[in-house]
Amino acid sequence: MEAGTADFAREAESSQTFPLAGATAGGNEVSPGSHLDVQMSMQLSVLACRSVDKTNLSKYKTPSQDQNIDEMDENENEEILKGMMNLMSRRMPYIKLKDQYNVLKRLGSGTYGSVVLAEHKLQGKVMALKLMKKKTTKKENFLMEYCVSLCLSSHPNIIKTLPVAFETDRYFLFAQEQAIGDLHSIIVPQDGLPDIIVKRCAMQLAEALDFMHSKALVHRDVKLDNILIFDQDCHHIKLADFGLTRLEGFHISPLKGTVPYSPPELCTLEETDTLELDSSLDIWAFGILLFCISTGYFPWETAICQDSDYEKFVVWQTTGNYQKIPSEWKQFTWRALDMFQKLLAINAMTRSPAIEVQKYLSDPWKINSLKDNSNLQDN
Numbered sequence: 001m002e003a004g005t006a007d008f009a010r011e012a013e014s015s016q017t018f019p020l021a022g023a024t025a026g027g028n029e030v031s032p033g034s035h036l037d038v039q040m041s042m043q044l045s046v047l048a049c050r051s052v053d054k055t056n057l058s059k060y061k062t063p064s065q066d067q068n069i070d071e072m073d074e075n076e077n078e079e080i081l082k083g084m085m086n087l088m089s090r091r092m093p094y095i096k097l098k099d100q101y102n103v104l105k106r107l108g109s110g111t112y113g114s115v116v117l118a119e120h121k122l123q124g125k126v127m128a129l130k131l132m133k134k135k136t137t138k139k140e141n142f143l144m145e146y147c148v149s150l151c152l153s154s155h156p157n158i159i160k161t162l163p164v165a166f167e168t169d170r171y172f173l174f175a176q177e178q179a180i181g182d183l184h185s186i187i188v189p190q191d192g193l194p195d196i197i198v199k200r201c202a203m204q205l206a207e208a209l210d211f212m213h214s215k216a217l218v219h220r221d222v223k224l225d226n227i228l229i230f231d232q233d234c235h236h237i238k239l240a241d242f243g244l245t246r247l248e249g250f251h252i253s254p255l256k257g258t259v260p261y262s263p264p265e266l267c268t269l270e271e272t273d274t275l276e277l278d279s280s281l282d283i284w285a286f287g288i289l290l291f292c293i294s295t296g297y298f299p300w301e302t303a304i305c306q307d308s309d310y311e312k313f314v315v316w317q318t319t320g321n322y323q324k325i326p327s328e329w330k331q332f333t334w335r336a337l338d339m340f341q342k343l344l345a346i347n348a349m350t351r352s353p354a355i356e357v358q359k360y361l362s363d364p365w366k367i368n369s370l371k372d373n374s375n376l377q378d379n
């Protein structure tokens, strides 16, 4: 069994235990209620199981096969996603929200809609419902986000999407487990979070990104608001919002995604040009996010040379001259700087995989945390 297949199989089992509104055992009908039937959940999960795992394939490939395997990988994943979206599209129930759910409160909102806490009236199950306005959301994009979220949700650091999706007059909706907030809400501006919490977040996010990237999926919107927390000390955090997620190789236009997190190759893209999507885009955003949670601010606004903060970073990187370290980077230890240089490599081809951060977890990252440690030892 390929890595990841067991997770998806577990997902298939767990979706059978999720309360099903009026589903007939083994039948195809979806009740006027909102839950997917058992067979539908199984089909989705089986399709997800077939997803090719790049890390596993690479064990068997010779260098001359590289290109073919990558193409096969992406094509197969695309077919799987299309299959899931087709199934979903044909089975998605149409309901009146108020008939089946009590909306308890708003949990958050974003560019494409809002997220509310809701209780299923019959089953009493409480869940987060993501609502996307039909006026501004193509059904295809909704289905893509839902299917990608469902495929990835077996990972412990990715938000769990429930087999519940439906439409109302005004919205497309799907359900997820409820978090207590997002990383943005706990960052202390201009100060950041303590080293120990930053490293906790780094480790969990690296695992989530590594999992996505092994399925040839690129998140494209890694940012503070999209990291959901389950406790104030970040012992348990999860990557969320797969609205922009696409397969590697997809062509993206300039300025999709959030600017301070965008890598130079995207910021400098001409209006009419496109960029072939690659996981290195998420790695850059991950590096920026780690800087943000460590310091409480962004290292620069936009990764273009007209931005003086970014320009100083480029000079330091291209000259390799440690005398040229910009002041805001001097608060980090040599080890942390080494890690940041790998995540924020200006040349996208040389950026490390997210999981590289694991090598740095036993070192202090902030210089003031070194002082704190020595004070602790002195006492």
Ligand SMILES: Nc1ncnc2c1ncn2[C@@H]1O[C@H](COP(=O)(O)OP(=O)(O)OP(=O)(O)O)[C@@H](O)[C@H]1O
Pocket (backbone or CB within 6 Å): 107, 108, 109, 110, 111, 112, 113, 114, 115, 128, 130, 159, 176, 177, 178, 179, 180, 181, 182, 221, 225, 226, 228, 240, 241, 243
């Ligand atoms: N499962 C959840 N539990 C608790 N809060 C959530 C959950 N999902 C989302 N939120 C909150 O709602 C906010 C918006 O959610 P989300 O990012 O999914 O919406 P969006 O419209 O896709 O946003 P964006 O503008 O980033 O594309 C999040 O930043 C978070 O604060």
